[in-house]
Amino acid sequence: MKISVIGTGYVGLVTGTCLAETGNEVICVDIDEAKVEQMKSGIVPIYEPHLDVLFERNIKANRLKFSTSLNEGLDHGEIIFLALPTPEDDDGSADLSYVLGVAKEIGKHIKEYKVIVDKSTVPVGTSDKVKATISSETNVEFDVVSNPEFLREGFAVDDFLKPERIVIGSSSERATKLMNKLYKPFVRSGNPILIMDERSAELTKYAANSFLAAKITFMNEIANFCEKVGADVDKVRIGMGTDSRIGKRFLFPGIGYGGSCFPKDVKALRKSGKEHNHDFEILSSVIKVNSNQKTILIPKITSYFNNDLKGKTFAIWGLAFKPETDDIREAPALYMIDKLLELGAKLNVFDPEAMPNVKKKYGDQLNYSSNMYDTVNGVDALIICTEWSIFRTPNFSELKKLMLEPVIFDGRNLYDIKDIENEGFNYTSIGRKSV
Structure with missing residues (x-):
C-alpha cells in the first residue's frame, strides 16, 4: 500500500518506518528542511532503540522516503497519517492548530479519495473538526479515521510491530477495510483490531x-x-x-x-x-x-545539609524523563535542577542520551560529564533521577573514593536497603527507611 505520514516526531517517524518494514511504500513529510535532509542521509533525528536498523534498511530498499512537500505526500498516499504536534495550550487544552492547519491544506489540494488518519493524541471531537475543515475546502470524497497510538518511548518499535491492540475509530466501511488491510500483518498472533466510533477511539x-x-x-x-x-x-x-x-x-x-x-x-x-x-x-x-x-527529594536534601546548599556540589544521574530515550519533556530531573540551582548548588550531570537536549536548555549553568563516574568526582552527594540500567550496579567502592561524602538521594529506588547499608552509604529513597 502507499502511505504518507505528515510529521516526523516520535510517533510519525516510528509509524512511517514500521509501516515500510511490512512492505508498504511510505513518504514521511515534514516542514523542517534540515531535518528532512538529515533523514534522507540516513540519520535518525531521535534516539529510539532499534529504530535505526529499520530506518536504514527501508531507505536502502526504497520503501521509505522523505519530503518537505505536503502535496507530494497527499498525491502519494491512499492513507494519510496526521502525526502532528498537539502541544499543551495555556489553559491545559490540546492545541489543534497544527492538525487543523494541515487539514485545511489537504482540503485545498486533495484530488481523489483518501483516508485521513488522526494518529496524534487529540481530544474527543477532533475527527469531526478535521472532517469539517477539509470539507470546507473541497467536494472530493474522503474519510477521517481516529487511530490513536499506544507507543512507549524506549519501546516504540516493538509496540508498533507487536501491538497489544489496534484501535480504529471509523464510521466508514470503506475506510475500515483499508485500515484492516494495512494492520493485518501486525496482528498475526491474534491480538485484536478494535473497531469503534471515532469519539470512543479518541477518548480511549x-x-x-x-x-x-x-x-x-x-x-x-x-x-x-x-x-x-x-x-x-x-x-x-x-x-x-x-x-x-x-x-x-x-x-x-x-x-x-x-x-x-x-x-x-x-x-x-x-x-x-x-x-x-x-x-x-x-x-x-x-x-x-x-x-x-517531582521535587519531593529537595526537603530531604536541604535537611541533610542543614538548609544551606550554597557552595555544595551535587551529581545528577539521569536527565531524560525515563530510560531508553533522549526526551526531556517534563522530566522530573529538570525540576530538580531548577530548584537546586535556585538554592545555590553547583551541579554535575550525566545521562547516556539526553545530554545534548539538556545542554540546549541550560547551557553553561551545568557541568556536563562524559561518564557516570566523572560526574561524582568531588561532589557532596549523588542524586538519581532516571533509572537507566547502567546506574543499577555501580562500583560503590569507586564512588566512595571519588565523592567527598558517601551520600545518595535516590529518586527511583534502584538499590536494596541492606546492600547500600553494607556499602557504607548514607542513603535516602522514596517510601523506604533512610540509611
Missing part, C-alpha cells in the same frame, strides 16, 4: 494514559505515607501487585512521571471535561500530587 487514548498516570501517582502517595508510618513501600508494592486485578506494572514509586504524553494528556482530558460540564476531580489530584512529587 486519553483514558488509558490518565489511568496509568493515576496508578503511578497513587503509588507515590502510598510511598510518601510509608515514610510517615515506618512501612516499606517495596513490600506494599509487591503485596498489591500480586493481586491480578491490580497487576505489577506502574507500581514503582519515584519522583513522578514526565514525558510528552502523561502530563499533557491528563491536563487535556481534564480540560475537555470542563468544556462538557464534567469535573474530573481525580485528575486534578493526580496533576497536583505529581507536580509536588
Whole structure:
C-alpha cells in the first residue's frame, strides 16, 4: 500500500518506518528542511532503540522516503497519517492548530479519495473538526479515521510491530477495510483490531494514559505515607501487585512521571471535561500530587545539609524523563535542577542520551560529564533521577573514593536497603527507611 505520514516526531517517524518494514511504500513529510535532509542521509533525528536498523534498511530498499512537500505526500498516499504536534495550550487544552492547519491544506489540494488518519493524541471531537475543515475546502470524497497510538518511548518499535491492540475509530466501511488491510500483518498472533466510533477511539487514548498516570501517582502517595508510618513501600508494592486485578506494572514509586504524553494528556482530558460540564476531580489530584512529587527529594536534601546548599556540589544521574530515550519533556530531573540551582548548588550531570537536549536548555549553568563516574568526582552527594540500567550496579567502592561524602538521594529506588547499608552509604529513597 502507499502511505504518507505528515510529521516526523516520535510517533510519525516510528509509524512511517514500521509501516515500510511490512512492505508498504511510505513518504514521511515534514516542514523542517534540515531535518528532512538529515533523514534522507540516513540519520535518525531521535534516539529510539532499534529504530535505526529499520530506518536504514527501508531507505536502502526504497520503501521509505522523505519530503518537505505536503502535496507530494497527499498525491502519494491512499492513507494519510496526521502525526502532528498537539502541544499543551495555556489553559491545559490540546492545541489543534497544527492538525487543523494541515487539514485545511489537504482540503485545498486533495484530488481523489483518501483516508485521513488522526494518529496524534487529540481530544474527543477532533475527527469531526478535521472532517469539517477539509470539507470546507473541497467536494472530493474522503474519510477521517481516529487511530490513536499506544507507543512507549524506549519501546516504540516493538509496540508498533507487536501491538497489544489496534484501535480504529471509523464510521466508514470503506475506510475500515483499508485500515484492516494495512494492520493485518501486525496482528498475526491474534491480538485484536478494535473497531469503534471515532469519539470512543479518541477518548480511549486519553483514558488509558490518565489511568496509568493515576496508578503511578497513587503509588507515590502510598510511598510518601510509608515514610510517615515506618512501612516499606517495596513490600506494599509487591503485596498489591500480586493481586491480578491490580497487576505489577506502574507500581514503582519515584519522583513522578514526565514525558510528552502523561502530563499533557491528563491536563487535556481534564480540560475537555470542563468544556462538557464534567469535573474530573481525580485528575486534578493526580496533576497536583505529581507536580509536588517531582521535587519531593529537595526537603530531604536541604535537611541533610542543614538548609544551606550554597557552595555544595551535587551529581545528577539521569536527565531524560525515563530510560531508553533522549526526551526531556517534563522530566522530573529538570525540576530538580531548577530548584537546586535556585538554592545555590553547583551541579554535575550525566545521562547516556539526553545530554545534548539538556545542554540546549541550560547551557553553561551545568557541568556536563562524559561518564557516570566523572560526574561524582568531588561532589557532596549523588542524586538519581532516571533509572537507566547502567546506574543499577555501580562500583560503590569507586564512588566512595571519588565523592567527598558517601551520600545518595535516590529518586527511583534502584538499590536494596541492606546492600547500600553494607556499602557504607548514607542513603535516602522514596517510601523506604533512610540509611
